[in-house]
Amino acid sequence: MTKTRFYGNPLPGYEDSSKELRGRLIVIEGTDGVGRSTQIALLREWLEANGYAVATTGMKRSLLAGEGIKAAMTGNDLDNTTMFLFYATDFADRLERDIMPALRAGFVVLTDRYIYSIIARAQARGVNRDWIRNLLSFAIVPDLVLYLAADVQHLLPRLLTSRGFDYWESGKDFLKDEDYYDAYVEYQTRLLGEFDAISQEFDMRRIEARRSIHEIFGDLRQEILEALSGMKPIASPSFEETTS
Amino acid sequence: MAWLPGGTPLPGKLFVVEGIDGSGKTTQVDLLSKWLLGEGYCLAYSEWNSSSMVKSTTKRGKKKQMLTPLTFSLLHSVDFSDRMERQMLPALKAGAIVVADRYVYTAFARDVARGVSREWVRGVYGFAIKPTVALYFRVPLEESLRRILTGRPELKYYEAGLDLGLSEDPYESFALFQRRILEEYDKIVDEFGLTVIDAALPLVKQQGIVREIIAPHLEGAMRTKPSGWREVLATESLYGRYLDEMVPPRREE
Structure with a gap:
């Protein structure tokens, strides 16, 4: 059982920190x-x-703001601050509507990115760091943060x-004058720099992603097993008893 | 290597495949891509008129028959420019292989056959990268017509060239339009030094020739490792039931 910890002020309705999830x-x-x-x-x-x-969630999947962000992004005219706030709205909706109820009910919640991606993206675009942190301080501190780390050369082939x-x-929204390749390399390099910097601040476990899917999966599984200690999985009934 | 209009070389390789409808070029480009992927090369495949940016506009234009030779030509240039900027140029800068199913020569042949000025359309595509190799699959008109029209499929308005007013009959119009396109290609072959492949040969033989032409240009091209999720499923006894749900769907391995 984990204590409910938030980065700053607790989420409204979760002020009583003795309540366990x-x-x-x-x-x-x-x-x-x-x-x-x-x-x-795979996990x-x-x-x-x-x-x-298991419950899963990820960016832009909120009922409230997911479609709105996608629509705004097709317009290519989102200001840095506005984009950050829209992502924060999407995150808050998923936290309140999906993540917290699932944690109370005893789910393992796997989330594809959290506030750290939102922070890294905003910081790479020059949004004020303290303001970002204060704004997202309603986020619950996760039990485990696994950071898949690679370099730009490793990321290129997929694209x-x-x-x-x-x-x-x-x-390209802020590196307008460069062609796609140069902009991509510069932006992703900056983003990786921001991730490296915040990975210590937020106690992220660094997983080397320049390896095979199998090797990475093995490491993630190991870390997750530790984080799940004390949790009871659902017992499988023995089927042999019912055959007669 | 491929070259920017100013002559600056790019480390990647650009292989272009051209030909009229029924020349079998799509089959050949498919076989070429599979071979290169099998050899472990990092490959970007770019198809004429495939950019999502202009899709709805082209569709509207065709459906309501709003397209003139000029606007049709310009829409293709928008498609090409978008793919050049976001797909072909980045891959070539990174040193990867780009296989283009049709390239600027399609515009030079088809748009001119529609009545657009030869010089003007060459100017429009002045920003295009000069390919490493451009293959032209040459097929006699009768053979291509036989391949396309067997079974008398329904020809669409623009596909048949009905917008040109050459004939009221779609099949006759199509044949006349194709003849014009073929004549333009013949000029282009000399002007731009396209490598001609006899598209009347058996397809296996054609592909053998294609690979012989391409092979000497592959040195130094970027390679990539297969991603290997199949191995995880096999060794960990998983089915991969959630891999299908991934957004956007991926083309793995």
């Missing part, structure tokens, strides 16, 4: 194209096969074989 909040962080979603898909299946109830470079992933 039965579930575990596990964050998979890392930049675009590092392999987070593949690992989460989810593995956890369920071992008797855990090169895709239908094209993405405007936002390439930082």
Whole structure:
């Protein structure tokens, strides 16, 4: 059982910190194209096969603001501060509506990114650091934050074989004068720098992502098993008794 | 290498495949891509008129028959520019291979066959990268018509060139339009030094020739490792049931 800890002021309705949450909040962080979603898909299946109830969430998936962000991003005219606030809204909605109820009910919540991606993106665009932190201080401190770390050269092939470079992933919103390749390299390098800097501040476990999916999966599983200690998976009934 | 319009070399390789409808170029480009991927190369595949940016505009224009030779030509240039900027140029700068299913020569042939000025359309694509190799699959008109029209499929308005008013009959119009396009390609071959492949040969033989032409240009091209999630599923006894839900869907391995 974990104590309910927030980075700053508690989320409204969760002021009583003696209330314990039965579930575990596990964050998979890392930049675009590092392999987070593949690992989460594998981890989810593995956890369920071992008797855990799993809930997953990720950026832009909130009922309230997910579609709104996607629509705003097709316009390519989102100001840095506005974009950050929109992401914060999306996150808050998922935290209140999805993550907290699942943790109370005893789910293992796997989240594809958390406030750290929002922070890294905003910082790379020059938004004020203290203001960012204060604004997101309603976030609950996760049980485990796993940071998939790679370098730009490792991230490139996925994009090169895709239908094209993405405007936002390439930082074209603020690196307007550069071509897509140069903008991408500069933006992702900056973003990785921000991630490295905040990984210590927020106690993120660094997982070397320049390895095979299998090796990375093995490390993630090891870390998660430790974070789940004390949690009881659902027992499998013995089927042999029912055959007669 | 491929070259920017000013002559600056780019480390990647740009392989272009051209030909009229029914030349079998799509089959050949598919076989070429599979071979390169099998050899472990990092490959960007870019297809004419595939950019999501202009898709709805092109669709509206075709459906309501709003397109003139000029606007049709310009829409293709928007598609090309978007793919160049976000897909082909980044891959070539990074040193990867780009396989282009049709390139500027398609505009030079088709738009001119529609009545757009030869010089003007060459100017429009002045920003295009000069390819490493451009293959042209040349097929006699009768053979291409036989391949396309077997079974008398329904020809769409612009596909048949009905906008040109050459004939009221879609099949006759199509044949006349294709002839014009073929004639333009013949000029382009000399002007831009396209490598001609006899598209009447058996397809396996054609592909053998293609690979012989491409192979000497592969040195130094970027390679990539397969991602290996299949191995995880096999050794960990997982089904991968959530891999399908990943957004956006990926093309792994």
